Amino acid sequence: MNIRPYQESDAESVSTLWDELFPNNPSHSSPKLVISQKLAVQPELFFVTEINSVIVGTIMAGYDGHRGWLYIVAVISQYEYKYASSN
Template structure:
């Protein structure tokens, strides 16, 4: 994987917040949608730090954060969230390394299966995950917003 020799993956630290927010705003235009207050990157970070913060990883290259992934495990299934790689660092294998790192952390917890969701409009993201062995399950994902800002 060319270009990742100086890359390291480590657990998120609060000092990483500004760099992670900047990366997410670039990678996830959905965060800029003011009509969707539940898509608040600061809230996403705060919630992750309250629940399994050791499963929030950043990729660092030459001292800069170039990627993120969050993982979670409920004792039944694992989940991946917020996989993002800086635009200038894409197609270097960083996303793959982040996914594999998160998978290893979940495996170490005894996780038998990992789930994730991809927005239906993001065919390129689906293709990326399929290249890593993920397949579409024959399920329908349902959701329900809870609370005032859900």
């Protein structure tokens, strides 16, 4: 697994991932729009996760000088960490 900053060449893969994971997103949350907005403000806080050079997750963060926020945390379900508690 490799976590790295988003690159503009990732746009199509990230859009496909988000469309798959969030199929009912409203138009104001379209991948193309959200990506362009993020690249305009703190683009260094946009990351992708790759396995074998395939993007399997994203995380977008923000920092307002006081606190940090995480937005659009997305992971293909087969790569989610499954935790089963035993009682």
